[in-house]
Amino acid sequence: MAETIDNCPLCHSNEIELWAKLDKYPVAKCTACSFVFTKNINHQELIRLYQQENYYTEQGGSGFHVTESNSDTFDSSDDDYFENYRLKPASNLLNDHNNIRYLDIGCSAGHMLQIAKKMGWKAKGIEISPVAVEFGKKQGLDIVQSTVDDYDFVPNSFDLISMFHVLEHVFYPRQELEKIKKALSPNGFLIIEVPNILSL
Helix, strand or coil: CCCCCCCCCCCCCCEEEEEEECEEEEEEECCCCCCECCCCCCCCHHHHHHHCHHHHCCCCCCCEEEEECCCCCCHHHHHHHHHHHHHHHCCCCCCCCCCCEEEEEEECCHHHHHHHHHCCCCEEECCCHHHHHHHHHCCCCCEEEEECCCCCCCCCCEEEEEEEECHHHCHHHHHHHHHHHHHHHEEEEEEEEEECHHCC
16 A cells, blocks of 8 residues: 655655656655655555566666676676776775775665775675675675665664665655664765756
């Protein structure tokens, strides 16, 4: 059953208005804090969708890519982008660039984890899709199949945490961000990337 959200998931204000409609989902905007969110959602239905075997191959966009000649390895054409436009700029935020403890939430099959390991980082991932997790583990990557809600975060366990195109899939972002914050080291950083809502 779909859950109707009558209050902003971020600031809890009830000052919300219909902003757009995508497929069968009404998209609302909070006039108090400008947060945009899906108003009617079926949590279990969406979780089942993300866990389906064909989600990464048929949905487009957020899937992991493998080489055409060998389906057991990543497509290396993304390596430069991940290293030079995501990981290195993120590491520049830290005072100590050595032995970085890195967590990628929503890591898919772990391509960025693989790049981070080559850079000398201690890299770990969380991913909801069992198919992606299985693929990543075959690459020798440390990936746990879990949601943020279910994951047992250890305080002060990571210097850098990333959520690339993940937050827009989260049902209650404030609660999850508060949980993630506790896992950061005192001088650590959380890197978030989301789609541009104005492109809808």
